[in-house]
Amino acid sequence: MTSLTIGLIGILAFLALIALRMPIAIAMALAGFAGFSFMVSPQAALNMVAKEMYSNLSSYSLSVIPMFVWMGFLAYYSGIGTKLYIFAYKLIGHYPGGLAIATQVACAVFGAICGSNTATAATMGAIALPEMKKYKYDTSLATASVAAGGVLGVLIPPSVIFIVYGMATEQSVGKLFMAGILPGILLMLLYIAAIYILTLRNPSLGPAGPKSNWRERIDAMRGGLGEVLFVFVLSIGGLFAGWFTPTEAGAVGAAGVLGVSLVERRLSWEGFKKSLVDTTRTSAMIMFMVAGAVMFGRFMAVSRVPFELANWAGALALPSFAIMAIIIFIYLVLGCLIDALALVLLTIPIFYPVAVTTLGYDPIWFGVIIVMVVAMGVITPPVGMNVYIIKGIVPDVPLEVIFKGVWPFLIAILVCIAMLMVFPQIATFLPGLLSK
């Protein structure tokens, strides 16, 4: 049997295991172990598993993950999101669809201190949904706008998916974070345009709320926006300025959110303890999966599947954008079935060499595209994570109603991806400044 055949059998065995509901981390480690034993030796495979387990868990560069995850959960439990939403809606709530638009603005700003799409959707859902219900917003529009708003949380730095992509491809986390800013703002504007068009055509979807005066708006600015800006400038700003490593930026961000919440007495002892439990759980899930993916990647490397695939794609008589479109399509399909982080870890060893080495696409730009494409999966059926989170907040709303409202936002994401394909500078401009 050639090494290529063993590699392909390994991939199939792995897919069978995850289809039978083995945790993805264990399935990757097991398939990696089995393949490596077959191709090298069982003893070498056992040593590889032990060594990778220790070296990945104790890696300084991976220690960035628990720090940024904690920062996000502290922001979630501190209630900073509530203040942000109130500010945004005092500013624009009196326009048709204004509360849904305010949700997008609040999600984008909250995304600046939270790196997870589910935490962003959960935070904003708990605040924005009751308000939109009060003003008789269409349930589909209200719920879908929050679910989709969560995607802004991963595009705007910090972002856990960017960190994992950076680890898997050895790209700078700082550059990736910077690359996400403009696409994040662009996507927010496209979301707003989508809501505007929907409510223009049918004003009953999002009736106007009460108008606030400027004094109320300025009052609402206190206690939310200022704190977020302070923490963002300190943590992400420090990373961009080169003062901090990504891990340090995460720790400074967590300390910043914690400090602000303690000074303003927003965070209870219970909330603090919950933030720790949520952080250790999420970090263990992510880092165990990273370790599993590394083991699987070691097997893939000895089987030469990724290299052969990259060579094959390079020899295809198709223009490079067509191959890229095929890759994006594959991600869209898989994104509907597999969790975003797991999908990035699984597919990067296979598609990254094709896109970057063979086709010559910019690795930072490809990262932004990947984050957007896999993020679509969190709002598409059947396993759209954000939709389930919103369902958890409003259990009486059927899933179909939420999924029905999602399509204008999906179109907005697709338009954003298309714009990034045509104008890659949207993603590469800011990181380009960093390297000068």
Place this chain on the structure above:
Amino acid sequence: MKRFSGLVTGLSRVLDQAAGFFLVATMVLIVVNILLRTIFKTPVFGAFEYVGLLTALVIGLSLAYCGVQNAHIDISLVVDWLPARLRDIISVLINIISMCFLAVSAWYVGAYASSMMDSGLVSPTTQMPTYPFVYLIALGMFVYCLVLLVRSIESIMKAAFNR
């Protein structure tokens, strides 16, 4: 069985609380290091290494409780379509395979730690022995194994009961 399951859950929770403590410690260490570096120009010696080792504890010790909370991501989509009986049998098999693989891995991580101890391996900067950290990762994996053992027994009982 209930007592054993309660014991495993309790043990996992204690490890997770320790992981939470090490998470706070990591953050404090990093922030103190930045402050000392900026204000007094004297960073904490070997902070880089301590952060990595502490992170190993944060993750290693929280693996089991993450399993208790069913938070290790899996895909239920395909299995959900199958008849209940077949689903139960698959669940038994997958739990047992996962448990066995994790047990072997935990054992070898432990063996790796003891080889580090025997050879007197220390971290490059602070010259600190690294084997205790590796043993603790093995412990975390072993307790996660126990969580999967409980799951396996539960799934066997469910499969038998459903018949």
